[in-house]
Amino acid sequence: MTNLFLLQLLNGMQFGILLFLIAAGLTLVFGIMDFVNLAHGVVYMVGAYLVVTFTSLTGSYGLGLLLTLPATLLVGLVLELSVFRRLYERPHLDQVLATFGLVMIITEGVQVIWGAAPLSVPMPELLSGSVPLIGAMRYPVFRLVIIAAGLLTALGLYLVIGHTRIGMRLRAGASNRAMVAALGVDIGKLFTVIFAFGAMLAGFAGAMVAPVLTVDPGMGEQVLILAFVVIVIGGIGSVRGAFAGALLVGLVDTLGRSFGPILLRAVMEPAAAGQAGRVLAPMLVYILMAVILAVRPSGLFGAKT
């Protein structure tokens, strides 16, 4: 039981880290530009597809990953320059519609290029083993690598945002958009950088999970909406909030699914508990979001309104 718990704890963390990589860029876009981007999830998906192709071209997952990063950066850049920057001054409704259109185009486009059938990337030889946890239980090395990579990224973001000039501008912008302009920063450039960088983070997440998940055209959508939940919980514009929110959502979702039914069994018939657990578990994170919003409408780390 403790073993299972530890295992699920690690799984939850890994899922949370993944959500953080996706939510980090998105929360900045929302907070600083007041821009709704529904097309962020498809960039994550494109990252996964690209790593599939690059890995088979180069024969190495590592190289594939290295190529995916600049490629998704480029995707972000192209999207920003061609579409997003024309929408900053528009009402949210227009932003929602245009990025929804992009979701339709890219999701379908991916199927034209790669087909609708799920793809996969072989696990790199070096990282395909597992390490012992307590007793006989083992844990795949690659999942630990995902966790480590995510934590390193979080640390890097923390340093950049907390201790560099561009980070200072970001923080200023997230809490007060007019102030960034007042500081004499070229807003257009700052936005482009944030977008491209956010896209790269999402692409990185997609590339990292490609070896452990199947790569399919629907993979971007579920994480997009969970990333929204993360952002809402953490507070729009707060990278720290996104980190806390992502871990919270990852853990609650994973632990809820495996231990929900077990806990319910303590108060219910086993069969009913199983059924109720299965129904409730996927709803848990949304209920969590509702509770947090009811208490703090601007999220855990959001600016008070």
Place this chain on the structure above:
Amino acid sequence: MTRLTLTRAWAATILFAAFAILPMIAQALGDSYLIVIATRILAYAIAALALDLILGYGGMVSFGHAAYLGIGAYAVAILGRAGITDLGAHMLAAIAVAAVFALITGAISLRTRGIYFIMITLAFAQMGYFFFVSLSAYGGDDGVTLNARSTVFGQPLLENNTALYYTALALLIGLYLLAVAITRSRFGRVLTGARENPLRMQAIGFSPFRYQLTAYVISGCMASIAGVMLANQASYVSPSYMDWHRSGELVVMVVFGGIGNLLGAVAGATIALLLEEWLALLTKHWPILFGLILVLVVLYSRDGLSGFFRRNRS
């Protein structure tokens, strides 16, 4: 009555009259598929109308209105399996559940504004989606085929596609008139005022929240009726009714027809669905074309889609 409202009354009469004679045209053409599409259009028109009430008049961009389609559709499936087949009962159940869901999620969503509101309504709809996905008794992901359509006075009248069509049309017209009345009422004035300038409304003594929440609940209930119609039309119910793409399509319909113009929502649903049907004939990758049209129209009209259509109309 002003000239504008007269023009609108005429436009409504013409549009609904066209819908009314459609089955005869379909029969003359010998095209039985037409009536199937048209019934779907009517159902979506009901949902788009419901959404326009809060989006166009209340300024609330809900990106989760597909949840109510799902609630309506599952009301038919679940009651039907329990042996309750009456259409009225199905609609009442759908409305009741939709009201509760809208009341709870609306009360939370409406504490926030702008981007938050969009994301939260989307998230709550997704919660509903997963709820029905995990309902294995009703097919989970795969959904469930209905044994029979809803009955009227104990009679299986709706098994006839034309009868179902006219039922949907009657509901649409009724709900349209209801929505028009609401927007012109005392309540509608407060709702519109809260969109225009919430601070001003507070400063004359209104709490916008109560009115917005009420409108949100009304809209959810209306949209659930669309779900009841959709389930009957397809004789099939699945979580895909609550897919977030469906919520997006509803927003597209409202905007295609021009927001804040209830009749426009009906026209928008018609345009969007016909466009989909037509593009699907051209290529199986029609979403690319649909998405492209969406992006281009938003980009190349200065005040968005609604502006584009307004300019092209005048």
Place this chain on the structure above:
Amino acid sequence: MSLLDVRGLRKAYGALNVTDDLNLSVEKGELHAIIGPNGAGKSTLIAQLSGQAGSDAGSVRFDGAEMMGQPMHARVRAGMSRSFQITSILPGFTVLENVAAAVQARRGSSFRFFAPVAGERALNDTAMEALARVGIAERAAMRAGSLSHGEKRQLELAIALATAPKLLLLDEPLAGTSGQEAERLVEVMRSLKGEVTLVLIEHDMDAVFSLADRISVLVYGRIIATGRPDEVRTDPKVRAAYLGEETAEEGA
């Protein structure tokens, strides 16, 4: 007992104490002007009194009831209305509808969904009276957003009047109005004296000294003097802090 009794009111934006332990009493029926230099915290005070902005500490008693913690709309219903320094109207509504909405708020339930509100004679008649009073009755059918700036100021006042307040808080009603419109608005305020209790914030000193029963001087979030116009005019503290440096030197 005073109609409005403010005790120990505070509000800070960061390190800036915008309202700093402020005390103020407004008697029933008086026109009480509040003057003070730009940025003294006058609009913030109105925002705190009306419930638009929160307060860090203090009490606001109105008509015997504590208003602190009450939302804006509840204070309006209790009889405390305000106008905005920066015009705040419903631009897409007609001029008449702007005012009729305010009448509607205090007359009957607004949870009525079927009857067309445009046909409610009682609302429209009362709204027309308010429009006539401020002098823009002939604009009733126009879209409010298309009014001239001065007319918008008149509409702003008409809306506040239409809420039938016991206490009216006016934040620079004359701001940006031309001579003729300003005169009209001053006359409207004069006619309101005795009928409604007024708190008037205004930079136009001619208007203030001709209208006010009492004047309070607000500087850096504190009321430094309160009194009849002639008392305030000669108060050395006021002259020092507000009316100009040369007089301050004279006093020193």
